Amino acid sequence: MSGSAFSLEHISLLPADPLFGLNARYNADKRSPKVSLGIGAYRDSNGKPWILPSVKKAEELLVKDPSYNHExxxxxxxxxxxxxxxxxxxxxxxxxxxxxxxxxxxxxxxxxxxxxxxxxxxxxxxxxxxxxxxxxxxxxxxxxxxxxxxxxxxxxxxxxxxxxxxxxxxxxxxxxxxxxxxxxxxxxxxxxxxxxxxxxxxxxxxxxxxxxxxxxxxxxxxxxxxxxxxxxxxxxxxxxxxxxxxxxxxxxxxxxxxxxxxxxxxxxxxxxxxxxxxxxxxxxxxxxxxxxxxxxxxxxxxxxxxxxxxxxxxxxNPELRSQWEQDLKTMSTRIIKMRYALRDELVALKTPGNWDHIVNQQGMFSFTALSAEEVKRLEEKHAVYLVGTGRASIAGLNEHNVKFVAEAIHEVVCHSNSKL
Incomplete structure (x- = not known):
């Protein structure tokens, strides 16, 4: 752009968004098993995206409506x-x-x-x-x-x-x-x-x-x-x-x-x-x-x-509203169950520290209190992906991977304690 009054050369490269950068690394990881506890999106008991039954029914009604359009x-x-x-x-x-x-x-x-x-x-x-x-x-x-x-x-x-x-x-x-x-x-x-x-x-x-x-x-x-x-x-x-x-x-x-x-x-x-x-x-x-x-x-x-x-x-729609409220119970109940499963696995492993905060919290996320170094080791050694702050999306846990995740957390915490 030499000789031009217009220049974009001063623009600096920003780091990748922490969440979506994490997801990109997870997708590129060829190891198995691997677990993503980063982006907050609900997953079913098999780790798959779940379309709510109320949403499916609403979509069917919507496209069948003669007045439906894209105006x-x-x-x-x-x-x-x-x-x-x-x-x-x-x-x-x-x-x-x-x-x-x-x-x-x-x-x-x-x-x-x-x-x-x-x-x-x-x-x-x-x-x-x-x-x-x-x-x-x-x-x-x-x-x-x-x-x-x-x-x-x-x-x-x-x-x-x-x-x-x-x-x-x-x-x-x-x-x-x-x-x-x-x-x-x-x-x-x-x-x-x-x-x-x-x-x-x-x-x-x-x-x-x-x-x-x-x-x-x-x-x-x-x-x-x-x-x-x-x-x-x-x-x-x-x-x-x-x-x-x-x-x-x-x-x-x-x-x-x-x-x-x-x-x-x-x-x-x-x-x-x-x-x-x-x-x-x-x-x-x-x-x-x-x-x-x-x-x-x-x-x-x-x-x-x-x-x-x-x-x-x-x-x-009263029928769909009722189904949606049941869907909410389905999701929240499974996440609460996974909170207790993770806590109980950590207790059974005798992982250093008290892990009751996992079940005292609620919603999609848990602030695990894992350090940035421990989170990094989880990713590099165990293919378990968390945000650097130690925030874990509990929705990413299921009965098939919760023991694996608990064992990974146990290892990194014990490794940290061994260096003290």
């Missing part, structure tokens, strides 16, 4: 989907929905929802004491790695609050509350609605009440990331407890909702953004929706239809 959706998405999705997270009898204080738009799954939320908050959220007017989003330490990229690319500042105590393998509630109290008034706190990623450790109801009350007292804004509702405990109601309590406490909040995990619709990118207002105002509702639509129009024009239509069928 554009409205900018804000499929209304029958977004309205039903709001009821899933907030409850059929939600007072906020009845009072028309909930504004919902369709997004590209949870990541797209968080991105839209970040753009919206950067532009319009003014309740901040920051001198430059740019709000800070506080995320847990640790959190899903993509949270930082999403918010920083939207122009927001990020900070962290204590969450995981590696010594006790419990929530650092005191540190969490202290950060809420010390943060500038009007800060944004990102909260995992359930199945905290990566730790799998959620606050108890009592702890949630303390967290939400501190957020309310300090005038902060709550941003809920809900990626695993129903997938965590098998109960849609239980997994939405914190979100619904925040609404009950009249906290201003925004919800980023994904159906990737709980419907197994990973590649279809089905999600929603819900803004829950504390006051009734038709004029404000219209203004907010107009601005959200402008963001969507400028970025993706309008959201994809297929996945939304499938999930809409499930949420609005």
């Amino acid at each position: 554009y959706l409205p900018i804000s998405g499929l209304a029958e989907f977004t309205q039903a999705a709001a009821k899933v997270i907030l409850g059929n009898d939600s007072i906020a929905i009845k009072e028309k204080r909930v504004l919902s738009i369709q997004s590209l799954s949870g990541t797209g929802a968080l991105h839209f939320a970040g753009i919206f908050l950067k532009k319009f959220y003014k309740n901040t004491k920051e001198t430059d007017g740019i709000p800070t989003v506080y995320v847990s330490s640790p959190t899903w790695g993509n949270h930082f990229q999403i918010f920083q690319s939207a122009g927001l500042k990020t900070a962290t609050y204590p969450y995981w105590n590696n010594d006790t393998k419990k929530i650092d509630l005191k540190g969490f509350i202290n950060t809420i109290n010390d943060a500038p008034k009007g800060s944004i706190f990102l909260l995992h609605a359930c199945a905290h990623n990566p730790t799998g450790l959620d606050p108890t109801h009592e702890q949630w009440l303390q967290i939400l009350e501190a957020i309310k007292v300090n005038g902060h804004f709550s941003l809920f990331d809900s990626a695993y509702q129903g997938f965590t405990s098998g109960s849609l109601e239980e997994d939405a407890w914190a979100v619904r309590k925040a609404v009950e406490l009249k906290l201003p909040l925004l919800i980023c909702q994904s159906f990737a995990k709980n419907c197994g619709m990973y590649g279809e990118r089905v999600g929603c953004v819900h803004i829950v207002l504390t006051e009734i105002s038709e004029d404000l509702n219209a203004a907010i929706l107009s601005q959200l639509n402008r963001i969507i129009r400028s970025e993706i024009s309008n959201p994809p239809a297929y996945g939304a239509k499938v999930v809409s069928k499930i949420l609005n």
Whole structure:
């Protein structure tokens, strides 16, 4: 490009995404057996992708419908989907929905929802004491790695609050509350609605009440990331407890909702953004929706239809809804069973340390507390793939590989202890 005013030669190569780089190494590994506990995607008892029975039935009904087509959706998405999705997270009898204080738009799954939320908050959220007017989003330490990229690319500042105590393998509630109290008034706190990623450790109801009350007292804004509702405990109601309590406490909040995990619709990118207002105002509702639509129009024009239509069928058809709730129990029950199987195998092997935290956590992931060096040895010596932080996708375990994985963990832990 010599002599040209336009040059791209200054662009540097970034490292591969940790998760997808891990998956690429796993796919290239020719050893057998090998086990992937990296990317969070549900697998059945044979380690294969599982299409939910409710999804299969919904797809059959969808393509048989004479009105089925591939036309554009409205900018804000499929209304029958977004309205039903709001009821899933907030409850059929939600007072906020009845009072028309909930504004919902369709997004590209949870990541797209968080991105839209970040753009919206950067532009319009003014309740901040920051001198430059740019709000800070506080995320847990640790959190899903993509949270930082999403918010920083939207122009927001990020900070962290204590969450995981590696010594006790419990929530650092005191540190969490202290950060809420010390943060500038009007800060944004990102909260995992359930199945905290990566730790799998959620606050108890009592702890949630303390967290939400501190957020309310300090005038902060709550941003809920809900990626695993129903997938965590098998109960849609239980997994939405914190979100619904925040609404009950009249906290201003925004919800980023994904159906990737709980419907197994990973590649279809089905999600929603819900803004829950504390006051009734038709004029404000219209203004907010107009601005959200402008963001969507400028970025993706309008959201994809297929996945939304499938999930809409499930949420609005009583028979399919019942089947979906059974599917959620099937997935959550198998994952809980695998947690106990792994813990029990490690105990039987007399692996150094206490492994009860594996069964005390919930959802797709477990924060194993394995070190980066131990994770590296698992991959290199045993062909067992985990994220470098020690996060393991329990969904990748099954009755055929759990003993192999436990023996691999046992070896690397004993090897580490031998060097002490």
